[in-house]
Amino acid sequence: xxxxxxxxxxxxxxxxxxxxxxxxxxxxxxxxxxxxxxxxxxxxxxxxxxxxxxxxxxxxxxxxxxxxxxxxxxxxxxxxxxxxxxxxxxxxxxxxxxxxxxxxxxxxxxxxxxxxxxxxxxxxxxxxxxxxxxxxxxxxxxxxxxxxxxxxxxxxxxxxxxxxxxxxxxxxxxxxxxxxxxxxxxxxxxxxxxxxxxxxxxxxxxxxxxxxxxxxxxxxxxxxxxxxxxxxxxxxxxxxxxxxxxxxxxxxxxxxxxxxxxxxxxxxxxxxxxxxxxxxxxxxxxxxxxxxxxxxxxxxxxxxxxxxxxxx
Amino acid sequence: xxxxxxxxxxxxxxxxxxxxxxxxxxxxxxxxxxxxxxxxxxxxxxxxxxxxxxxxxxxxxxxxxxxxxxxxxxxxxxxxxxxxxxxxxxxxxxxxxxxxxxxxxxxxxxxxxxxxxxxxxxxxxxxxxxxxxxxxxxxxxxxxxxxxxxxxxxxxxxxxxxxxxxxxxxxxxxxxxxxxxxxxxxxxxxxxxxxxxxxxxxxxxxxxxxxxxxxxxxxxxxxxxxxxxxxxxxxxxxxxxxxxxxxxxxxxxxxxxxxxxxxxxxxxxxxxxxxxxxxxxxxxxxxxxxxxxxxxxxxxxxxxxxxxxxxx
Numbered sequence: 001x002x003x004x005x006x007x008x009x010x011x012x013x014x015x016x017x018x019x020x021x022x023x024x025x026x027x028x029x030x031x032x033x034x035x036x037x038x039x040x041x042x043x044x045x046x047x048x049x050x051x052x053x054x055x056x057x058x059x060x061x062x063x064x065x066x067x068x069x070x071x072x073x074x075x076x077x078x079x080x081x082x083x084x085x086x087x088x089x090x091x092x093x094x095x096x097x098x099x100x101x102x103x104x105x106x107x108x109x110x111x112x113x114x115x116x117x118x119x120x121x122x123x124x125x126x127x128x129x130x131x132x133x134x135x136x137x138x139x140x141x142x143x144x145x146x147x148x149x150x151x152x153x154x155x156x157x158x159x160x161x162x163x164x165x166x167x168x169x170x171x172x173x174x175x176x177x178x179x180x181x182x183x184x185x186x187x188x189x190x191x192x193x194x195x196x197x198x199x200x201x202x203x204x205x206x207x208x209x210x211x212x213x214x215x216x217x218x219x220x221x222x223x224x225x226x227x228x229x230x231x232x233x234x235x236x237x238x239x240x241x242x243x244x245x246x247x248x249x250x251x252x253x254x255x256x257x258x259x260x261x262x263x264x265x266x267x268x269x270x271x272x273x274x275x276x277x278x279x280x281x282x283x284x285x286x287x288x289x290x291x292x293x294x295x296x297x298x299x300x301x302x303x304x305x306x307x308x309x310x311x312x
Numbered sequence: 313x314x315x316x317x318x319x320x321x322x323x324x325x326x327x328x329x330x331x332x333x334x335x336x337x338x339x340x341x342x343x344x345x346x347x348x349x350x351x352x353x354x355x356x357x358x359x360x361x362x363x364x365x366x367x368x369x370x371x372x373x374x375x376x377x378x379x380x381x382x383x384x385x386x387x388x389x390x391x392x393x394x395x396x397x398x399x400x401x402x403x404x405x406x407x408x409x410x411x412x413x414x415x416x417x418x419x420x421x422x423x424x425x426x427x428x429x430x431x432x433x434x435x436x437x438x439x440x441x442x443x444x445x446x447x448x449x450x451x452x453x454x455x456x457x458x459x460x461x462x463x464x465x466x467x468x469x470x471x472x473x474x475x476x477x478x479x480x481x482x483x484x485x486x487x488x489x490x491x492x493x494x495x496x497x498x499x500x501x502x503x504x505x506x507x508x509x510x511x512x513x514x515x516x517x518x519x520x521x522x523x524x525x526x527x528x529x530x531x532x533x534x535x536x537x538x539x540x541x542x543x544x545x546x547x548x549x550x551x552x553x554x555x556x557x558x559x560x561x562x563x564x565x566x567x568x569x570x571x572x573x574x575x576x577x578x579x580x581x582x583x584x585x586x587x588x589x590x591x592x593x594x595x596x597x598x599x600x601x602x603x604x605x606x607x608x609x610x611x612x613x614x615x616x617x618x619x620x621x622x623x624x
Contacts, residue, residue: 042415072386078408082433092404096390099411103354121394 003304004186004218005030008199009048010065010233011225012192013055015303018296019190020056022304025125029182030056033194034111034130035138035167035202036149040088041079043098044105047150048199049115049130050097057122065233068093087155112176129182131203132173138198139166149198158235161242165197173206183216188307191222193288195236196255197243204259213259219310221262223288223303224249228268232289250275261310264288264303282310315616316498316530317342320511321360322377322545323537324504325367327615330608331502332368332438334616340438341494342368345506346423347443347450347479347514348461352400353391355410356417359462360511361427361442362409369434377545380405399467424488441494443515444485450510451478461510470547473554477509485518495528500619503534505600507548508567509555516571525571531622533574535600535615536561540580544601562587573622576600576615594622 003023005016007030016030030052037046047066054060054068061067071091080086090098097118104114110133119128138149141164144156152160175183183189194200204210213220226249231237240247245255249265250272256263263281265272266288273283284306290296315335317328319342328342342364349358359378366372366380373379383403392398402410409430416426422445431440450461453476456468464472487495495501506512516522525532538561543549552559557567561577562584568575575593577584578600585595596618602608 041411042418043411072384072404074384074404075387075407075411078405079412082408082412082430084408084412092384092386092407093390095387095404095407096394096396099353099355099387100391100394100396106354118394 001187001304001308002027002185003029003188003190004182005190005192006194006200006203007031007048007052007192008033008194009051012048012194012199013052013060013065014290014296015190015192015223015300016052017055017293018290018298018300019304020126021297022300023126028126029129029186030126031129031131031179031182031203033199033202034132035136035170036153036198037135038137038148038150040090041084042102043095044102045088045090045098046101046111046130049128050094053115053119053122053124053128056124056126056128057119059122067091088150110176112178127178127182129176129178131175131179131209132206133176134169134173136167136169136173136202136206138202139168140164140198141166158238162197162235162239163242165201165243167202167205170202170205171207175206175209175212179209180212183212183218186216186218187311188304189213189216189218189220190303190307191220191256191260193223193225193232195225195231195234195239196252197236197239210259219261219307220259221264221284221303221307221310222252222256222260223264223299224252224266224269226252227266227289248272253279253281262306264306282306313499313616313620314339314497315341315500315502316494317502317504318506318512318515319343319360319364319504320345320506321363324360324506324511325364325372325377326602326608327502327504327535327612328364329367329605330602330610330612331616333609334612335438337437341441341498342438343441343443343491343494343515345443345511345514347448347482348465348510349447350449350460350462352402353396354414355407356414357400357402357410358413358423358442361440362406365427365431365434365436365440368436368438368440369431371434379403400462401466422488424490439490439494441488441490443487443491443521444518445488446481446485448482448485448514448518449480450514451480452476452510453478470550474509474547474551475554477513477555479514479517482514482517483519487518487521487524491521492524495524495530498528498530499623500616501525501528501530501532502615502619503532503568503572505535505537505544507537507543507546507551508564509548509551522571531573531619532571533576533615533619533622534564534568534572535576535611536564536578536581538564539578539601560584562591565591565593574618576618594618
């Protein structure tokens with residue numbers, strides 16, 4: 001069975017790791033949000049791509065969910081000594097990823113090509129696919145003004161109320177050939193439990209992406225990132241609320257209406273089954289919280305089975 | 313007293329440190345070779361500028377003469393993990409210099425401006441001046457073919473016979489305003505004991521540099537990098553020989569004929585006094601080998617006194 005996952009950062013990386021465990025080597029493709037990429041110190045940093053890559057390679061920092069295990073920060077200390085900004089915690093080993101990527105991008109490689117090279121070098125059997133090769137930047141409208149995503153997310157620790165989202169450059173972006181191929185060749189398409197606004201939102205906003213999803217023959221299922229009215233990680237709950245959406249699995253399902261065939265929710269949210277079914281989606285209520293690596297594989301297998309069943 | 317030194321890497325950095333000790337804060341300018349700059353991993357690395365900068369800041373690695381004391385190499389290990397080239401030993405802290413410099417150069421700053429910012433942040437009171445802002449690259453003709461300088465120097469450990477030197481881009485280079493000001497405003501101009509072919513050679517080859525030296529009112533003295541027929545460090549002796557020059561203090565003096573007023577040689581080479589004087593230069597024979605930091609200050613003071621005396 002071939003699966004194509006759509007993912008943002010930590011939550012997307014966890015379920016992707018479960019899917020990688022559940023599938024035969026090479027049968028997983030992960031389409032990743034790149035709208036929070038940015039260029040600290042002139043280096044192209046792709047936080048979601050790297051979180052997925054490090055997690056699938058088994059080298060991610062298990063404490064933080066991002067960055068590398070056993071990382072050191074001598075570079076950052078030296079930058080600080082020069083009086084430079086150091087709010088983005090770029091580790092010494094992590095830096096190799098960004099330096100090599102920046103070098104290859106400047107030499108004319110695509111982000112898709114560079115990502116394939118790096119992830120193959122790390123021994124990842126499947127494919128990690130940037131949603132597009134063009135540069136897209138998520139800008140958040142807040143009472144404090146327009147903030148770049150990493151400024152909001154890392155520097156200001158998500159404390160600002162998000163009252164609007166602007167995806168700069170999205171109109172010139174297109175799903176890559178590799179993304180189109182992964183979608184059309186999949187047996188199941190899985191929306192990971194990532195932020196529906198700023199993680200999967202940009203992926204779905206790439207012109208042509210919704211059409212490609214509609215044309216793909218595979219059943220499409222999502223795993224809710226909201227459990228019991230709260231986000232499992234990050235600011236998705238507050239963001240949904242301040243943008244006028246319902247903060248619930250049903251609220252997330254409503255954002256994916258017309259795209260999905262099924263929704264995987266936590267047992268806690270069993271009471272929302274009727275609301276979600278009313279949107280034309282089948283519902284699987286299970287233990288949707290991934291506490292540890294075995295949880296990831298178990299949830300991934302349930303999601304794949306649920307999805308495959310919807311295609312029958 | 314204001315001094316302007318011309319320097320390459322380790323030998324130049326040592327005497328510059330001595331000059332910094334001997335002079336009042338801010339009275340030293342060092343014009344540095346940039347023809348062995350190169351771009352590993354797309355980062356602008358300036359080995360001679362950095363050796364001088366780290367040495368004057370007191371943070372250089374005393375074992376190697378280049379790089380930083382207490383350096384770590386996690387970045388390089390990670391690059392190696394990606395299958396990248398790692399023959400150039402770029403440390404994690406050192407990397408901050410190259411990343412910040414590359415970022416600023418790409419943003420349109422000059423190498424002179426960037427170097428001033430970095431060296432001020434490191435607390436250096438004087439001025440470290442790239443010989444020019446344009447990119448110049450030393451290419452060495454060898455029996456193995458044309459080699460980039462760092463390829464010859466670091467990767468192939470100077471094992472190739474140098475039969476020619478090509479300074480690519482030199483015709484478009486010009487001494488910067490800061491260099492011209494440092495030369496014209498100096499009370500003494502000191503040629504450091506650097507390789508006369510590939511360190512001071514490029515500096516003197518910048519179109520307009522010899523004219524600026526000739527116009528500068530200060531006496532000009534050099535410290536010989538050859539003692540007892542051997543280079544104190546590096547391949548200068550073999551390079552002089554394979555290029556048809558005499559491997560001696562007198563041989564070095566001959567390369568600087570018409571520019572210098574005086575030559576500082578080691579007592580070992582006292583016998584060459586007559587040959588050097590015949591080139592129209594005064595000679596100071598002293599202990600010209602710098603074994604430790606006190607040696608640097610002592611030699612610097614002798615050089616300054618010798619030079620100042622020639623101007624009287």
